Structure formats: C-alpha cells, structure tokens
Amino acid sequence: MTTDHVQRPPAEVRHADELARLRATDDGDRPPGWALSLRAARRFVIGDEKLGVTRKFVGDPSLIDRALVTLATSRGLMLVGEPGTAKSLLSELLAAAVSGTSTLTIQGGAATTEDQIRYSWNYALLVAEGPSPRSLVAAPLLRGMAEGRVVRFEEITRCPLEVQDCLLSPLSDRVLAIPELTGPDAMVFAREGFSVIATANTRDRGVNEMSAALKRRFNFETVFPIADFDTELSLVEAEAAALLKRSGVGAPPRRDVLEVLVRAFRELRQGQTARGDATDRLSGVMSTAEAVSVAHAVGLRGWFLRGEPGTAADLVTCLAGTAAKDSPDDLAKLRRYLERQGSGPLYEARHLLPG
C-alpha cells in the first residue's frame, strides 16, 4: 500500500520501521501464530527509548500486559470505557503488533449483518457455478480465522444481539461452519494466532447488552481517561499543535488556555473539581480526544478571525458546541459550572456561552 495521499494509514504502515526494528531484535518466545513476542509487542505499545520506539498509548503498563496475555489465551479481549479513551487506537496497535495487520476490522452498528462479519457470496459466480470456495467472499472473521490473525470488532454493543452471537462458536469451538459448501471446505478451523479484540463504550451500555454466553468468552479490560493532569495536558498540547500546524495556523496554542481547557474537561468529566467539590457531570463526551478538537477549534477561531492564538473567550464559545452539543440540560450545567468559577478567565467570558 502506498502511504502517499492517504489521510490515515493503518498502524502497521505508520509504524512500519518500528515494527521492523522490534522484529529484528526480538529474541523472546512467540506465541503460535504471532508476528512478535509478547514482550516486543508490549514495547511496541508502551515504547522503548533505546530502540527508538515511541510511546503510543498513555496508561498503566499493566493494562497492556493483561490485554496481550488475554490475546494469547483462548478468550477474546473486550476493551470497554468512556468514549474517546483511545480504545480503538489501542485495539489497532495490538492487532498490528500481534498479527502484523490491523485491517481485519468489523465496524459494529445498528445495520451490521452477519454477512459483514462472516462471509457472503459473489452472486454472479454463485449463480453460474453454484456454491464453491471461488464464489465465497470472506468477511474479516472468516479471513482472520483462516489466516490466523487478530480480528477487530469495533463498537460491538451497537450491533443487535443476534448478530453479536455469531461470534460464539468461533470463539469457543474455534470453527466456522459454511453449510453451503461440502467436503473439507464446509468447516473453517481457526489457525493459531486468531483472536478477537472487541471495543464497546460505556455510554452505549444497555443499548444492546451482550449475552452472558458471549461475555463469558471475553476478558474485560476497562480503559480509563488519563489519570494525570500533566500527561493529559501535554498530550492535548502536542496533538492540538500538530492539528493547528496542518490547518495552516501560524501560532501554537497558548499553554494557559490549554490548561484552563483541560482542567474544565477533567472537572466536567469527573463531576468533581480539583479541590474536591462535586459539580455536575455532563452527559456528553468529555474525552481527551474532544479536548484536542476543542483546542483545535479555539486555535482556528483565534488565528483566522483575529490573527492571534485562541483565548479563553474563544474557548467558552467553542465549549457550547462540543461539550453541550444539542442537550439543553448540559448547556444549563455548563452555565452553572462557569457561574461557579467565581473568578478566572472562564468566569469572565461566561456571558459568551450561547443560548
């Protein structure tokens, strides 16, 4: 695949050189079917300065350990957490490290069908030749099993229950039946290296609750928002600066504005101020990713409207659209939050909150 003009190449392409270096120096035992040893895969995610491998995921190292070990066992890995906690990024990185490819992806949604998960047919061939391996169109699950690779299932709880349950026999018996075919082709047995990483966000909990049978076949790992203020701040700063540069903004974001932004996001996310006072928790998503996009918007406003870095006033204007979205309740909570500040740049600009 050529990386030119691709907006976002997959992880194994983005970090191809790092994967190559890791593979070259990898002397650990590899679980059957894996592209890297467990330890090398771990270094790929949490970084290794000596090898020039960057840190790609901010979080407890033990989470990565558990996730990798789960993939080496017979259970699937389920990443759960608030929206925007980098679950999908983590699943992509893990798949790239374990199988060398992260593109066997099923995007869950209300309209996802079994065809998109297991297999479908090339109907022209099917009519002409009848069912045969040639007329079979393999979907990610079938390919993952046949090739012994990790299959990613994004937002699994957005799928209807009966569609989710087609994972049951691949995960427990490690076999997928294709009743239309006969002979040895009728059963696809999973090769070593096959596993499933599913992600689900806790906001969608209860939309399509998973069946107990399926839950039992997954190990759950909760991905938390970044716990440390400074880490989150520098992440937002780096990401926002990169985005602004790409958008042609000449001034980097102001550190003090970003501080105010990150603090406000953390407080509204946790429903607790830094001092310990409880405040309202917004029902909208207050993730680090959202903070980055707000910081981006703030920078754009400041630069293209006035030719300077964004200010706290820009921040308040942008907050309404990103944090409160279309919920009047959240807007009211946000107003209350700003009113309660009592002083500081957010308080000064509180009247700019629209509505």
Added chain:
Amino acid sequence: MTATFIGVRHHSPACARLVADTIIALRPAYVLVEGPADMNPRIGELLLGHDLPIAVYTGYRDAERRHGSWAPLCDYSPEWTALTAGRDAGAQLRFIDLPAWHPALAEVRNRYADAEARYAEVTERLCAAFAVDNADALWDHLFEIEPADGLAERLAAYFDLVRGDARPAADDVAREAYMAHWIRAAVADAGDRPVVVVTGGFHRPALVRLAEEGDRSWPELPEPPGGAVVGSYLVPYSFRRLDAFDGYQSGMPSPAYYQHLWESGPREAARRLTEAVTTRLRARRQQVSTADLIAAGATAEGLAAVRGHVCPARADVLDGLASALVSEALETPLPWATGGRIRPGGHPVIVEMVAALSGDRVGRLHPSTPLPPLVHAVADRLRAMGLDGSGEIRLDLRKDADLERSRLLHRLRVLAIPGVVRDSGPHPAGDPVPAEQWTLTDSDDRMPALIEAGGYGVDPGEAAAALLAERVSGPPADLDVLAGLLFDAALCGVGELTGRVLDDLARAVRAAADLGSLGRTLNVVLAMWRHDGLFHTGGGPAFGTLIAAAVDRALWLAEGVRGGPAPADPRRIEAMAAVRDALTHAATPLGLDVAAALGVADRVAAFSDAPPDLRGAAFGLGWSLRGTAAADPGRAVRGTFTPALAGDWLAGLFALAREEVLHTPGMLELLDELVEAMTDDDFLIALPALRQAFAYFPPRERHLIAARLVALRAGGASGPDLMRLDATPELVAAGMTLDERVDTVLRREGLITS
C-alpha cells in the same frame, strides 16, 4: 571486624529471609535493629512467644503535643527475624533508633513505613524503566519473586539508587546520626566479632558512611522533657490495621499475601490468594466458575511470563483474576495499579479481592506480657470518679465533675467496652440537653475488651482519639457517619481530633449530593459551634469554615433541585431551615455571604421547575432573613394555591417563616379565603399536605390561629363550642353529601350559579 549493613524494606519476606540467613551464617556479637531504643531493657518481653502481628505502641503527652505511634511486627518482618535469629545465635540484641516520642519522629505514626516513599522521584523513573505500575509492583518484580541469590547486592544497589542525591529531611538526619552512634559503639565493643545492622534501606547508605568515624562510646538514651508522660508497651495488632495506614505512612500492602509468601513461597501464595478470593466471592453468592479460575490461572501465568517472573507475583495473580472475573466496565481503576486507599465505587469483586489480600489475622499477646496501661488507667479513673460497680447514673453536664465523668464514659463507649450504655443525652439531631442518663453493668467481658483496646493508647482519652481517628481515615464514609464521629469526638472531649474530622467533613461537605444529609450535618456543626459551653469544642476557625462550606453547598444543591411538583420532603425543608439558622446566628461572626444566599433564595422561589416545598422554603428563607418578603406574600400564596401544590408549598414556607406569616396582617385571612374557595373535592386533595404544613406550627401557635379564625368567622362563639356537635359523624357526613347533591342538581338546572 566491621559491621554488616542490611538495608531492608520493612515487612518484606525476602529481606526477612536475608536477615535470618546472614545472622545464622555470621553468628554476630551484636544484632542492631532499627527500633525504639527505650525498649532495649524490655526486649525479653518481645520474645515471650506471642502470636504475631503485635506492635510496640508508644504514647506521648505533654502540654502542647500528643502523639501515638506504632512499630508493628509480623512473622515476616526483617526486624522480627533479626530479633529471633539473633537470640538463637546468642547475639546481643539492641534497638538503635530514637524513641518514638522524640521530636524527630513527631510526624510518624507507623515507624515501619517506607522512608523512601517521601522521596518518590527516583522510584517513578524506575517504574517507567521497568514498565510497571507502581513502587509495590516494582518491589515484587525486583526482590520478592526473584530467587534469593545476589539479593544483598541487589538490595544495596537499589537503595543506593533510591537514596541517590536525595537530601534527607532534618528528622531523618537526626535519626541516622543517633543510629550511627550505636553502630560505632557496638563495633568497638564487639572487637573482632561481627556486628549485623538491620535498618530501613533508605538509611543504609548514610549509616555506612557515618559509622566510619566518630564517638565510639555507648550513646545516651534521650530523656523525655519534664512534665511529659511517655509509655511504650506491647499491644496485639491485626493485618487489617497493618494495611490501614495511608499516604506516606503505609508500608508494604497486602499482609495476608506476604504471610503466605513467607510461609510457603510465591507459588503457594498465589494459589492461596486465588483460593481466598474465590471463597470470599462464593460466600457472597458471586458466580466464580471453574472455567473462570482456569482462565485466571492461565492469564496469571502468561502475565508472569511477559513480566519475566519465575512464577506469578501478587499483581500477576490479581490481574489474572480481575481479567477473568470482572465482565463489565469498571468505575474506578484497579487499586493495586494506582496504589493508595480503595476508592468509593469500586467493583464488588475488586473490593473482595483487596479484602482477601489484607487478611483477617489478629495477633495475641503471651499471657505473661505486662497488661497494657490502659487496663490500669481505666480501673483507676472509674474508681476515682465513683463509676466502678453497676447501677444507673445521672449526670448534669453543666457541672465540671459530671462533665469529666461523662467524657470518661463516652470514651469507654467509643472503645466498645461492654457494660457502658447511655440511655439518654445530647443527640446530634436534637436540641442539646445538658443531662445524661447512663446504665453501668460490671462484667467479665470488660478485661479482654480493654486489653484489645490497649492497642489504641495508654489512657482512655488517647485510645478513644486513636480509634476515632482510625474510623475517620477508614473507608470513605458518608456525611451522616462523619457527623456522628464529630459528635462522638466532642462528647469524648477529644480536641485535636475534631480538627481532623472537620477536615474530612469539609471535604465530604464540598462533595455532598444529598441536601437532606447535608442539612443534618449543618445542624450538628452549628449546634456544636453555638453551644460551645456544653461541648467545649473550642469553636475554632475550622468550625466556621465548615459551616460556611455547608451553607454554600446547601444553597448550590438547592438551586440544582428541579423536577416540578413532588411531595414535600421534610429533610430537604430541614436543610433549608438549617441554612437559615446558620445565616441568622453565624453570618456576622463567620462572614457568610447573606446577599448571595438571598439571591439564591429569590431565584429558587421564582423558579417554576423547582419542587413546591423547596420554593416555599426559599421564599420563607428570603422573608425570614430580610424581615420583609421580597415579593408580595399575598400574591405568592395565591400563585401557588392549587390543590396539589398548596400544602407542600406552605410546608416549606411555614418551616422557615412561620413567625412572619403569623405576624403579617391579612395572611391568615387570605389563607382562610383561599381554603374557603376550594371545592370539597379539591379540599380533600389538598388536606393531607395542608395538615403537614400546619404541623410546623407548635401547638400553642396552632391554638392561636384557631382562635383568630374562630373570631373571624363565628363572631362571639368560643372555639370549644364550635368543636362540639351532638350528631354522630356518620349523620353529619350523610347530611353534607346530601347538601352537595342538592347543590349539584341546582347548578345543573341553572338555578344557582356559584
């Protein structure tokens, strides 16, 4: 011969083993142990044959300072194995650290906490380099799980690195100088026989350096300042308490796990940990299937392999269990990954896992150990105050002697000493009554309870303070519990503790979500602040801050309550009344912002989405604080007088401003007119809430209202005359129904209009 320095982590099985092996191999003349030097003459007491864990408790009291600290010992403490192995090898045993009362240890509650925790920067870097979550996992990774060869060198390298260039605090410098003095003297005295020094690893590099040169005579034992009361003695201890220290005072966590590790090695410890968690969960009827356990075991083994452990370590087992047993999203991060106290909102499975790690082993002292001084102290005090024996006691708290007696009894009650029961007296929710009634029964159960309580302090006051302090720092409690603790602290006359409870309470108040319990807390605190003469709390500034915070928070919560019509909530109304009391009595001395409060009250009163009782209460709050109503009260009453809302709204109003209602001309007449105008059906709907509303008037005022109404409506007749009726109620009801039917028919036919 020079000394052999072993730098240890307190409560580390690996270090304990190293210490024992070294002493057996060297057969030293002296074994010097980091511990209170004033216990040296009584080391024999320690070796009587107790069931561990036990602790050396030191209590100190002088005019300004009170201090209690523990030096806990368990089977796998390096200090303990140093003592036992040293005794078996025939060595002289000496504690070489400053006594626990010494000012250098004034901040220390747990002598065997990790000193290096205060200098965390290096450990953070090490954790990042080894890719582990925290210092505990790092320790297991480097020392507990690894085979023992080369342990001494690894420990020394680790602690040299941790100590690094860290500039130790003055307290540590003083302790190290004193310990080094002992070492020099022992080395000089031992001649060519070896000396083994067992101290916290953080001190080792400094001690090695300091032991080279200096005075070689035996050091003096520091004398406590004149007038100070000091006592050190052995007390039974428990794993739960060992695990309960927090912050810088916590040492190694999870005593039950390390006990198993010490007894039977890491593989068996992992097995027992899994077993304990499973048993606990199954006892709680949580599903733990065999498949889950297999998955947990496989994950743990896998994690151990990834992390380079020969067999699963503590975090590997826990991670494995958490992966396999928790099949939903967690609310809070795993406690062993973040370290520190378990936070509220923990998953039940995780909570049980942490409890299993902590264990429930309780130590017991050998029968010939001298009794803790608390036992004697309590007996002496009871006798001196005439409270020994059984019977009922009535105390008048306004008398100093009785107040002292009350405090003693409360301290015993808090310590859960059997046979001390209070029948009546001041109560957090009620008005402060200055009298108490107690029932005392002498029983044989008292002695064991006192021995156990002896672990908390030398005299009842100190012990009660320590126990209450432990409760305060225990699992996060809700407001009601904290307010109860604060009240207990006041009843026990424990001054300095109220400060800590107040801090915690202030934190809880600022995060409170329930207006009702916040109001109750505000009531307690306000009562204690106002009735300082009864509680002798000192009425310090902390109370003021707390009251201000509670008022602020209550108003903030009140403004956030919405949802329209709902039945009146008496607790919510009480809370608003508490706010009014605080603003009335404490606004000036505490500088509360009355204007802001009035602003909130007016907004809530005018906010149609707020529940009616709260709107009424807010209206009453404004009225009562200003003395005049902000809006015309007549219009306000008319505005809410629908059958479903009237009673609830009035309940709020009457609770906060009944005086104002009574003394405003025309109010009663207006209410009468509005009730009169209701149809019978409407009246029946409104009646229960109206009854509740008028219950906020005390009987005397209700009588006054009744008298005025009678005067208004019945001319000269007296109230009692009106109440008397010769007919039976059934007949009256039937008559009224008939009237109603006739009226309905007349109205239908257009013969009457109203």
